[in-house]
Structures are given as C-alpha cells and as structure tokens.
Amino acid sequence: MTISNAAVRAASLTKVYGEGDARVVALDGVDVSFRRGELTAIMGPSGSGKSTLMHCVAGLDRATSGQAWVGDVELTGLADDALTMLRRDRIGFVFQAFNLLPTLNAWENITLPLDLAGKRVDRAFADVVIDAVGLRDRLGHRPSQLSGGQQQRVACARALISKPDVVFADEPTGALDSHSSAELLGFLRRSVVELGQTVVMVTHDPTAASYADRVVHLADGRIVSEQLATVGGA
Amino acid sequence: MLRAILRDMRAHPGRISMTLVAIVLGVAFVVATWVVSDSAAETVGNANSRTDLAARVSSPRDTELTAAERDRLAALPGVQRAIGVLIGHSSVVQADGKLGDTYWPGEGGTNWDSSARFTLASGRGPESGGEVALEQEAAADAGLTVGSSAKVLNADGEPTTMTVVGIFSYRKAGASEVSPAVAYDPATAAARLGSAFAWIDLYGTDQTQIASAASGALGSGFDVRTGAELAVQRQQQADEEAQLVRNFLLAFAGVALLAGMFVIANTFTMLVAQRTRHFALLRAVGARRRQVRRAVLAEAAVLGLVGATIGVALGIGLGWLTMEIIPTTGEAVVFAVSPMAPLVGYLVGVLVTVVAAYGSARRGAAVAPVAALGTDAALPKRSLVIRTVAGCVAMSAGVVAVVATSGPALTDAKRAVGMAGALTGWLAVILLAPLLASAVLIPLSRLVSRRGSAVSRLAVRNAIRDPRRTAATASALMIGLALVTAFATVGASLTSYITGAIETDVPADTLIVQSAQGFSSISPTLVEKVRAVSGVDSVASPTESFAEFTHQGREYHNTITALEADSLGRALTPVIEAGRADLTQGVLVSSADAKEQGISLGDTLTINGVTAPVVGLYGESEILHGIVVNKTLLPPDPKSYLGAVYVSGASRSALDAAFADRPDIVVLDRAGLLAEYTEPLDLALGIIYALLAAAVIIAVFGVVNTLALSVLERTREIGVFRAVGATRSLVRRSVRRESVVIATYGGLLGVGVGILLGGVMQHVIIGTPIFDLTIPKIVVAGALGGMIVVGVLAALWPARRAARTDILAAIATA
Numbered sequence A: 001m002t003i004s005n006a007a008v009r010a011a012s013l014t015k016v017y018g019e020g021d022a023r024v025v026a027l028d029g030v031d032v033s034f035r036r037g038e039l040t041a042i043m044g045p046s047g048s049g050k051s052t053l054m055h056c057v058a059g060l061d062r063a064t065s066g067q068a069w070v071g072d073v074e075l076t077g078l079a080d081d082a083l084t085m086l087r088r089d090r091i092g093f094v095f096q097a098f099n100l101l102p103t104l105n106a107w108e109n110i111t112l113p114l115d116l117a118g119k120r121v122d123r124a125f126a127d128v129v130i131d132a133v134g135l136r137d138r139l140g141h142r143p144s145q146l147s148g149g150q151q152q153r154v155a156c157a158r159a160l161i162s163k164p165d166v167v168f169a170d171e172p173t174g175a176l177d178s179h180s181s182a183e184l185l186g187f188l189r190r191s192v193v194e195l196g197q198t199v200v201m202v203t204h205d206p207t208a209a210s211y212a213d214r215v216v217h218l219a220d221g222r223i224v225s226e227q228l229a230t231v232g233g234a
Numbered sequence B: 001m002l003r004a005i006l007r008d009m010r011a012h013p014g015r016i017s018m019t020l021v022a023i024v025l026g027v028a029f030v031v032a033t034w035v036v037s038d039s040a041a042e043t044v045g046n047a048n049s050r051t052d053l054a055a056r057v058s059s060p061r062d063t064e065l066t067a068a069e070r071d072r073l074a075a076l077p078g079v080q081r082a083i084g085v086l087i088g089h090s091s092v093v094q095a096d097g098k099l100g101d102t103y104w105p106g107e108g109g110t111n112w113d114s115s116a117r118f119t120l121a122s123g124r125g126p127e128s129g130g131e132v133a134l135e136q137e138a139a140a141d142a143g144l145t146v147g148s149s150a151k152v153l154n155a156d157g158e159p160t161t162m163t164v165v166g167i168f169s170y171r172k173a174g175a176s177e178v179s180p181a182v183a184y185d186p187a188t189a190a191a192r193l194g195s196a197f198a199w200i201d202l203y204g205t206d207q208t209q210i211a212s213a214a215s216g217a218l219g220s221g222f223d224v225r226t227g228a229e230l231a232v233q234r235q236q237q238a239d240e241e242a243q244l245v246r247n248f249l250l251a252f253a254g255v256a257l258l259a260g261m262f263v264i265a266n267t268f269t270m271l272v273a274q275r276t277r278h279f280a281l282l283r284a285v286g287a288r289r290r291q292v293r294r295a296v297l298a299e300a301a302v303l304g305l306v307g308a309t310i311g312v313a314l315g316i317g318l319g320w321l322t323m324e325i326i327p328t329t330g331e332a333v334v335f336a337v338s339p340m341a342p343l344v345g346y347l348v349g350v351l352v353t354v355v356a357a358y359g360s361a362r363r364g365a366a367v368a369p370v371a372a373l374g375t376d377a378a379l380p381k382r383s384l385v386i387r388t389v390a391g392c393v394a395m396s397a398g399v400v401a402v403v404a405t406s407g408p409a410l411t412d413a414k415r416a417v418g419m420a421g422a423l424t425g426w427l428a429v430i431l432l433a434p435l436l437a438s439a440v441l442i443p444l445s446r447l448v449s450r451r452g453s454a455v456s457r458l459a460v461r462n463a464i465r466d467p468r469r470t471a472a473t474a475s476a477l478m479i480g481l482a483l484v485t486a487f488a489t490v491g492a493s494l495t496s497y498i499t500g501a502i503e504t505d506v507p508a509d510t511l512i513v514q515s516a517q518g519f520s521s522i523s524p525t526l527v528e529k530v531r532a533v534s535g536v537d538s539v540a541s542p543t544e545s546f547a548e549f550t551h552q553g554r555e556y557h558n559t560i561t562a563l564e565a566d567s568l569g570r571a572l573t574p575v576i577e578a579g580r581a582d583l584t585q586g587v588l589v590s591s592a593d594a595k596e597q598g599i600s601l602g603d604t605l606t607i608n609g610v611t612a613p614v615v616g617l618y619g620e621s622e623i624l625h626g627i628v629v630n631k632t633l634l635p636p637d638p639k640s641y642l643g644a645v646y647v648s649g650a651s652r653s654a655l656d657a658a659f660a661d662r663p664d665i666v667v668l669d670r671a672g673l674l675a676e677y678t679e680p681l682d683l684a685l686g687i688i689y690a691l692l693a694a695a696v697i698i699a700v701f702g703v704v705n706t707l708a709l710s711v712l713e714r715t716r717e718i719g720v721f722r723a724v725g726a727t728r729s730l731v732r733r734s735v736r737r738e739s740v741v742i743a744t745y746g747g748l749l750g751v752g753v754g755i756l757l758g759g760v761m762q763h764v765i766i767g768t769p770i771f772d773l774t775i776p777k778i779v780v781a782g783a784l785g786g787m788i789v790v791g792v793l794a795a796l797w798p799a800r801r802a803a804r805t806d807i808l809a810a811i812a813t814a
C-alpha cells in the first residue's frame, strides 16, 4: 500500500477523553489508511471508538496525539478555519440523523458546501448526483417534508456534490428501515463504482458492511483486523 | 414533579439566566421610571418651600401696606419680627445685551432680608446701593457669578450697573409667590421698587395668636394667613404640579412596561418551547397534564419573584442614578421611592411572567408523550387565526374611527375618537405583526434565495421561521419606535405648519421687533421709534383687543386687530382669499371667523361706534387675528396687546443699533421668529425621546434574548452547518444578519405605524388632513439606521455563542 493510494491516513492516532477516574482511551494508537476509490467500512461494537476515529480523521475533532492526513494535508496543527475549509472542499459527511438544515430546501441543502465556498454548481454533475439519489421531484421540499430515507439521500447528494476526496458516513442507515437502508447503501456503492468516489462508512451492521470493498474492525480503540470484503454480497 | 422541573432548570443555567435577565430588565426599567416620576414629583413638590412664617398679611384691595403697618404689626405681642416684602419690576441683562426670558420681570425684584426666603449659595446679601444678590438660575442664565458686574433693569427701562455680591436660592410660602431674580438692600429696594409692600411676613411662635392679633390691629380689608395655612396652600399647589409631572412620566413608564411585557412573555415562551422533550418525557413516565402545567407555572412564579426582586433593586438604583445625573438648577433633588414602585415591579415581574407562562404551560402540558422519542420534539403549533381575526377587527375599528373623524371640523369628542382609533390601529398592528412578518419577510426571503449567499438565505429564513417569535421581538422594538416617530411626525408637522403660516404672512426680508420676553406685549411708543429708523419702508404693528361689534343688528365678540393700512403687501403679506387688502376702504375678516359668524364680503360691521364694510377675507394666519381694521380708523387703546412690530425696508444693523440701548427689546429676522415658535417644541420632543429610550432599550435586550435562545435551540443545525464547511465567522455573520433582519423589521413597523399615528395626532391637534403630515426625515433615517446598528450590537454575544458551538456535541446522535 503506497501513500498515493490512500485518500485518508492515520498514524498512531490516540484520543483520550477525561482525566483520572473518568479517563477513557477512545483511540489507542491507531494506524490506518483508507484507499482511494474504495468503500471502506469501519466496524466494531458500540463504544469501540468508530465515531471517534472518523471525527479525528475528518477534521471534526482533534486527536490527543498521532497524525492524520486527508490526501497530503496533515490535519494535526491546522487552525480551525483551515480545518473548516478542508471539510468544506475536500470532505463530504453523512451523519446518522439530523443532517440537514431545516430552513433550506433539498436543493439548497445539497449545494450548501458549494454555496459556502462561493463556487458555481456544476449543473451536469449535479444532475448526475440528483438522478442517482432519485430526488429530482423533491428538490423544492424542506427536510420536514421528506421521509427519513429521502433526507439521508439528500445528505449523500450533498456529500458528493463538491467531488470531495472522501465521504465519511457515520451509521448512515442507523435510523432507517431496511428498504431505505438498502437504497442508501446501494447509492453509496454506486458512487464508488460509477463516480470513483472514496467512501468511509462507520457501521455496526454486517449487512451494511457487506457493501464495502474493505472492512476495518475496531475494538477498544484498536484496529483488530482489516480484510477485503466480498463486494455486493450479503 | 416540581423537583424534576427544578433539576431541569438547574441543568440549563443559560436558558434560565436569559429569562431572568429579561424579567430583571423589564422590571428594572419600569421601576426606574416609576422612581424617577416619584422623585421628580417630590422634588417639584418640596421645592423651595418654607414653613418658618407665623403669619402673612397682604392687601387684596387697593389699600397699601406701608412701613407704618409693618411697624404696628411688629409691635404686636408675640411678633418677633415683621418683614415687609417689596416686589417690583427688575430684570438682569444677559451676555448678549438683552433680557432673558426665564423670569417674569414684573415680579423680578425684591428687598433682601435675613428671613428663610433667601438661602445663600455663595457670597453674601447686598448691603449698599451698588450691590445685588441674584437668584441662582437667573445668575446662571446671564452668566454672572459673585464679583461680576450685572446690568439690572427696573420699570423705567434704564439699566443700572451693580456688583453681584451673592447668589441665592429662593423659598416660597403660599401658593401665589413667584421666585424673584434680583434682591437689593432695603434702601435701594425702596428706591427702585416703591414703598408699598406686596405683603408683610410676621415671625413668632404662636401662629394663631399672631394672626388674630394682626387681623385685629389692621381691621378688615387685609388678608391674614397663618404659616400653617400658607403651607397647606403651597403643598396643594406643589402636589398639583407634582401630579402633572408624575402623570407625564408614568405614561412613559407604561410604555416601558408594555415593551417589557413583550420581552418577558416572548422569552418565557421560548424557554418552554425548548424543553418540549423534557415535558414529553415527564408525560411518558406518567405525569398528568395538570402536573406539568402546575410545575411550569410554579417555575414561572419562582423566576418572576427572583427576577422582580433583582429588578426592583436594580430599578431603584437606576432611578437614583437618573436623579443624580439630571441637571437641576438650585432645587434640592429629592430621591423618593413610594411603595407603589416596588409593588408595580413585583406585579410586572410575577404577573407578566406567570401570564406569559400560562399559555406556554398549557402547550407544554399538551405535548404528546411520544414527542420524547422523536429527534425533533416540537410544541404543537399555535394557530394564528384568532390573533389574526382579532387584529383585523381592531384594525377595521381603528380605521373606521380615524376616517370618521378625519374631516376638518373637529370637536373634542371627535378628537378623542380619532386618537382612540389610531391607538386601536396601533394595537392591531401588534396583533397582526406575525402575519405582517410573513408578508414582509417572505418576499425578502425569495429575493435573497435568488440573489443572496447561503448565509443571508439562512439568516432571513431563520428570522421568519417562527413568525410569532420574530413578531414579538419586533413588536417590543416597535412600541418605543412608533411613539418616537409619532411624536417626531407631530413635531415636524407642527413645525412645517407654523413655518408655512409664518412664511406666507411675513416676507423673507421683513424684520421683527419684539419683547426680549418672548411674546410679552411691547409699548406702542416703540412703533414711532421703529418708523424713525433710516430706510424703513413700511411698519406693521398689529395691536389686538377684544371687542364687541354689530353685524346685521346682532352683537358678536371678536379680536380686533388694528393695523397700518400701508403695511399690507409690504411688511406683512397675509393671503387674501376674497376681496382686496385695502384697509382704507374697510376691514378684513379672517375666512374662518367670517364663516362662523356669517359675515360675507361687502357686509358692514359696527365696531366701537365706527361702521365699515368688509372689503376682504384673509386666510389662516399666525399673526393677524379676528377683524383687521385700519389703525387710523380705530386707534387702539395704549394698553392693547402689541406682540411685535414688523418692519420692511430697514437693515438689520440699523434696527439693532436703534435698540442697542433697550435690553428689553430684540430684533429678529424671519428665521429668528420661526425659532421662537419651534424651539420650545424641539425641547419638548427631546425630553419625550429621552423618556422613550427606556422602552427601546428593553426591546433591544429582547432582541439579544431572542437570538441567544434561538441559537441555543439550533445547536444541532449550527453543528451541521459547521461540519459541512461554515467557518466560525460565517456562523457569526448569519446570526448577525438574522438580528439585523429582525431589528429592521421592528424599525420598519415602528416607523410605519409611527408616521400614521403621528398623522392622526397632528390632525387631531391642528386639524390639518391626516396625510398632510410632514415626515420627520432625520428621525426616520435615524430610527432605521439605528435599528441596523441595534441588530448588529444585539447579535454580538449570541453570534459569539453560536460560533463556539461544539460541532461534535451538536451532531452527536443523542
């Protein structure tokens, strides 16, 4: 595995919460890299540090020690504004719930990262993304007028619209029924295959993990295994 | 149950403190205004009274009180001292060589004595002919201090130069006493003010004995009052003055109260809205609706009580500070807190909070228990139907009342109905504010959606997210601003009305000679003096008296204005609406009077035995009144009122030179004359603006509160916004813009309502059509510009808070 092949990389990443009795080591010297153009699933039991890992490599939180890179940018030491720009321009996010701004309609939510960057929307690419998530007739709707599955798909479209280096999804299907889950996962999968997108997805659901190219297992803040998955099989 | 609520309160100190701040500020400003009105009233009431007199003897008839009477009174048993008080014409020349208009010169001079009438502020009493003591306000007006030389005028108009040896403040007894400006030593006083005493003050211990002895000694025809009687009179008069002051100020306390109510109610509503999930959880684990409702009300009562206590204390402090800061001349400032002040404070704090909480408590209790499970727990939305219907009804009633009374013929009843209609309309706007918020802000939002950046879009959308909340916040601002704008509109309309009236009557190059004492009558001998000034082309000296006249066999009364026939069209140019302005052929009558008394052009009038035809009708005028007659036809009595002499042709410098030796006479140009009319108005408006500031300040805190609580409410959204790439400064900017939108909306509402309210007010006052108003451009621009500044300032803290939102805490799935 070469560095150029990694979209995101972490070296000896450690995250400690609290002090004294309340001290929790959420990440314990994690070395990991997520490859370009692949869908990587991070799996592990609840409390194993999956979200923490994602937050630290996505520039949402700062590690206690160790390093993390997105592409060739090292995150540790970046100021808040620089981290924010990085998230805006090079990272896409899908959270478990509450992904969207309630006052913006679907289209405005999708294009929000571009709006914030003051960039023009690439209409052709936007069409591709919107058709892929199947939201063309819902673009004028507010989040409150959309179902949970539709809301998550809007979040996915938003994550992709800026053609980021990597999309992070933290339990994106956690609040969805199985049908909507399958739709969403299918969509993430296609974004990797058809658009060459890099996706890192946190999940504890084996069904979800089965959409991945590669699965990284975490337990007690450490990587316990890393394996190729049988793509597309459930 | 209560414990659960109290725990929840403790868990969210931020929200609780915001609510407390709203209550504290609302209460504090109301209490402060109350304390200021109490104190101002007491200050006016207590001001400069004295109670050291045993009795006062005065002669209401023409009998003179002289040294002989004084000596007889002094010799009475029990009388320790008898002081005859001389009161006469005296006034002090100011730095500009003219008399000031603060003091009534007719009663401006008195004799110095060692009684409690005078309290020396500095220096000593006058002892010889060249010395005077001055009342401190008079001294301050003239810019004189101990040691300076003062020019003092008495009745003969000749200025005497004297040395100021003392500055005093004056104490009054009884109701009719006026504070003099100048005190002379006894001999000088007798020489300048005459020998007849205005009254004689008797000092001693037994008031009734002295009074009855005085009555007995002088016989009837003299008025004898005991010191106690005078004190009662004085107190009554002072109380009346104090009541006027109090009522005036309390009106403003009421306005502050209204604004405070909005802010408190709105804050509490938000507080409850934010705890929906908590209530749902309580309901889910078995709390009954009534229990939730009671707990919320109990919480409101506790918050209200705590807030009111702090607010009352703060308000009293604020009131004290205001009384300390207010500039006063001489009067000892009394700081008074009546029991009503804290009572009103508690009433406002507790009652308003509980009433505001009641609606919220009901809705809080109505939360479905399942709401606890959803991610987006929200209160059931309140319908705006009732409010909108009520608003529309009020608006229609208001409009009907205003339109029905919009005609030019106004009676007091019509004025009252018109004013009530305008206020009802104002209330209606408050009721309709949520609807208006949507009506105004949705188009703005559309525009911003198409044109604006993501940040502006979010800001505007957030502002209209809860129209009720935005409306309540903006309404609080609107209350103060509407009144400021309304008064400014009245002021501007009155000013332009007066300006218009004077500018039509008085040509731009006409000069005006009048009394230094504003509109006091001047001597008719001045007219000849003016005429003698070189270059004078025409002189108008409208001299007014009230007289009887006969028209078609019936008798009427009206003002008769005697005027030089040749001045019309030259020194004065009144608008002639019918006929000719030729006083040599007959008289002129004002159109309004002609209409009222049924006089037409060509009718003959008999005035004081002289019969003349009506040759012209003149329009509305500030200078000519009633029936204008030729001065040679009906020479006026020398005691008639002559307010000013209007001169054309002469130069300003020539006139100034002619009256350089007359401190009691000033020469003005037209602009100066206008200022005489408008300056008092501007001063009154300035005071009104200052008093309305409290309401505006409360409302500004309301904006801060709304924003801060909204920011708390949107923690998650802000987290997402930050996660997908909004920098801290963008978050700050979006809160700031939201704040500016809300404040500007309040400003627009306030200015709009204020102008209409002002239109009705000026119509009610001067009878001009409602839309014949003058928009006070500076105040309007200031109000709108000010609201933008207010928006930015109010957002400072909430925006910082929003920018500090912890992204992870916000997006964590809880």
Ligand SMILES: Nc1ncnc2c1ncn2[C@@H]1O[C@H](COP(=O)(O)OP(=O)(O)O)[C@@H](O)[C@H]1O
Binding pocket: A017, A018, A024, A025, A026, A044, A045, A046, A047, A048, A049, A050, A051, A052, A053
């Ligand atoms: N803000 C925090 N403060 C303290 N401990 C935390 C915090 N966030 C996470 N943890 C702890 O860190 C560990 C890893 O958490 P997390 O990464 O959320 O696990 P996962 O996403 O795998 O369920 C857990 O033990 C959790 O309790």
Ligand SMILES: [Mg+2]
Binding pocket: A050, A051, A052
């Ligand atoms: Mg997690």
